[in-house]
Amino acid sequence: MLMSRIAWLLILAGVVRLCASLSARDIIDIHNYQHVAEIIHQRGMFGLYTHTPGIYPYPPVWVGFEMTALWLHWQGVLPFSLAIRLPIIIADVAMVAIIWRYVRRHTQFPQRALLAAALYALNPVSIIISCWHGQFDALPVCGVALAMLFTEHHWRRAAGALGIGIALKSFPVLLLPMFARQQPSLSRQIHFILYAILPVLFLLIPFLLADAAAVIRELFGYRGHALLGVMVPVRTIYVPLTGERFPVDMTLQVISLSAYGFLGLYGWAVWYMSRFHITLPMQATIVFLLFYVVYAGISPQYVLWVLPFMIMATANQHWPVLLYSAVSTPALIGLYLYAVADIFPFTVDLLPEYTRLAYGVFGSSWWGCCLLLLVALTRQAVTSLPPGAPVVRQFAQLSE
Structure with a gap:
């Protein structure tokens, strides 16, 4: 009975995402994917980075998906927008199965594992980003989640899965120290790091040899966009007070300074969490x-x-996920209404002042929610058990 329920949940997750993708409009990211594939078709593989300024800030693996989607489009099999979203849909559905399997392994109550999987399967945050927006972050996130599933018994598979995640987008490298620390010896930790990192480096070496400056500029020089996060409440306060937009050059300076601030706090957090046996999902959170x-x-x-x-x-105390989802969904909608209104499969006609207000209020609420959850979950993780307590017991206590 339980297996049939998870099977139906997987089917439901896939159908919902497929319908959302079929109804989606193509925004700039989808156009950029196709444009990159066309450039590579014309210029060859080493046109990547050199001839894709500003539109490909990823490691080389994703371009293979873009080329495949373009080929399917040219063959008349699928429109490009659907072909490029299909691997993202598959990754999202796989995530549902991974969450179910991970939680089922760590709890005595099968229904809790099914509910945890459902919280992702039907989550509007995942559906909006993967299907309407068409961004492929579900793929590297799936690699990290799979690594967590493997890490207890198959460290090579775990390192390989994490390496795949890093090869798709670079952010999973933030979790590499925590994964390595799970290994029982220094030698195994070094081997884990090499297994995860070396394939990515080998993929990059040909491009570095072809045009190192372009790779550094596009891949390592990418800083994201200040569309959410602390800049939203800052702008929300600054603009009404001054009657002017927040200066672009100052925004870039803030992004640069915040990067150094994050790296410093990240290093401290990695060290501090090493004193406790906190589960990998909680450390990633x-x-x-x-x-x-x-x-x-x-x-x-x-x-x-x-x-x-x-x-x-937090498999058995769902309030953090429900709170995060409830705040993130309007934050995303507010941002898209303000900046990319044509992302929605329906027409939204609102006055600009209302969309600015929605963006400011909901975006600021999202940042505040993240701060609240960071404090609450960190405090809970480090005080629920003393240092040296077994990981499985710690999961149980965090979940109750």
């Missing part, structure tokens, strides 16, 4: 919430990063 709160260059698709790990970390 804390790191991503810290990123949201401190770093100023937050793009809307980043909102997805923390969601599956928060579900896995």
